[in-house]
Amino acid sequence: MDMLAVERLTKSFGGLIAVSDVSFEVPERRVTALIGPNGAGKTTLFNTISGIFAPDRGRVRFDGVDITGWSPHRITALGLGRTFQNVQLFQNLNTLENVAAARYCRTGSGLVDALLWRKRDRADRREMFGRAAELLDSVGLGDKRLLMPGELPYGDQRRLEIARALATEPTLLILDEPTAGMVAREAEEVVGLMRRLCASGVTLMLIEHNMNVVMSVSDKVVVLNFGRKIAEGTPAEIERNPDVIEAYLGRDE
Ligand SMILES: Nc1ncnc2c1ncn2[C@@H]1O[C@H](COP(=O)(O)OP(=O)(O)OP(=O)(O)O)[C@@H](O)[C@H]1O
Ligand SMILES: [Mg+2]
Numbered sequence: 001m002d003m004l005a006v007e008r009l010t011k012s013f014g015g016l017i018a019v020s021d022v023s024f025e026v027p028e029r030r031v032t033a034l035i036g037p038n039g040a041g042k043t044t045l046f047n048t049i050s051g052i053f054a055p056d057r058g059r060v061r062f063d064g065v066d067i068t069g070w071s072p073h074r075i076t077a078l079g080l081g082r083t084f085q086n087v088q089l090f091q092n093l094n095t096l097e098n099v100a101a102a103r104y105c106r107t108g109s110g111l112v113d114a115l116l117w118r119k120r121d122r123a124d125r126r127e128m129f130g131r132a133a134e135l136l137d138s139v140g141l142g143d144k145r146l147l148m149p150g151e152l153p154y155g156d157q158r159r160l161e162i163a164r165a166l167a168t169e170p171t172l173l174i175l176d177e178p179t180a181g182m183v184a185r186e187a188e189e190v191v192g193l194m195r196r197l198c199a200s201g202v203t204l205m206l207i208e209h210n211m212n213v214v215m216s217v218s219d220k221v222v223v224l225n226f227g228r229k230i231a232e233g234t235p236a237e238i239e240r241n242p243d244v245i246e247a248y249l250g251r252d253e
Contacts, residue, residue: 003028003172003203004049009058011041011048018044020227021058026172026220031194031204033214035238036224037247042207043085045224046176050082051075063171081170083161085177085207089149095160096145099132103167135163139193155182162193173197175206179213191217215239223247 004026011019019041026032034042047053049060051072059068067075076082090098136142139159141152149157158178165173178194179187187210194217198204208214214221214235221238223231225247231238238244 001028002026003063004205005059005061006045006049007059007061009045009048009060010056011044011053012056017227019048019055019224022224022227022229023058024222024229024232026203026205028203029198029201030219031198031206031217032220032222033218033235034205034207034222034224035209035214036230040224041227042224043176044227046082046174046207050080050174076168076170079169079171080174081165081168081172082174083158083165083176083178085180087149087154087157087161089157089160089164091149094146094148095136095141095152096129096132098149098160099135099163099167100128102164103128103132132163132167135166136160138166138196139163140189155186158182159190159193162190166197170202172203172205175204177207177209179208179210184212187213 002025006025007023009019009022010017022045034045036042044053048055051067051070051074054069059066061067062075062078062080065078067078067080090101093101133142133145136145139162141156141159141163144152144156149160152160158180162175162178165175179190182190191213194204194206206217218235221231221233221235222229223238223241223244230243230247231241233241
């Protein structure tokens, strides 16, 4: 069963076709990696799947539901969580509050509601912060819950973003470069986290430039180049695909 089906998706900016006629499926309870050179259209594809952009053409089906053209909020509520290539955190809330605020988005809506957590009754708050603390533990930030985002090293900010996305209780979690800026040991921790999430039933999709991460965590790899899908397959198949090698290294002439 496929958790996500992208069908002939196209998104352009003015004259630039950033995503061109792309189709692929994301199998349930598996890890699917989206790779490709800088500017290939990976983030645009994620933004079109998650409702930030409406596609020019094509459809997106999530868990059997056609979500094409839906708002990001509605798509999140249906169970699609995401992180951003440029980390997006509430800078004036501490780590724990950042996760709790995202959790409130599960039932409330938008930023203003998210910041009104103080108005909720005590039992609600206890539940909300209790769950947020568990999520921070699960991404390895349990001892940093009172720090502000700006006080965290970059790798920790990325993990905090994952905890925020998990707070929305996603069945599909899409991560845009979750290991960017991390040293090898930190990247390995994120790989471990992704494996645990997958084992707990979450379907994962990630954009990733670190090939060690791609090869070790993915069940399936989709490759974009200049907005088009040029290959898909297992990591082993992708590694030896001549079109993929050429896209990364350039033609050998
Ligand atoms: N909001 C936008 N407005 C105009 N052009 C955009 C916009 N977002 C992306 N682009 C362009 O679309 C193309 C694809 O960009 P995108 O960010 O999707 O690539 P990417 O594969 O995520 O690259 P990277 O690996 O560097 O993150 C690029 O040429 C980029 O300049
Ligand atoms: Mg990108």
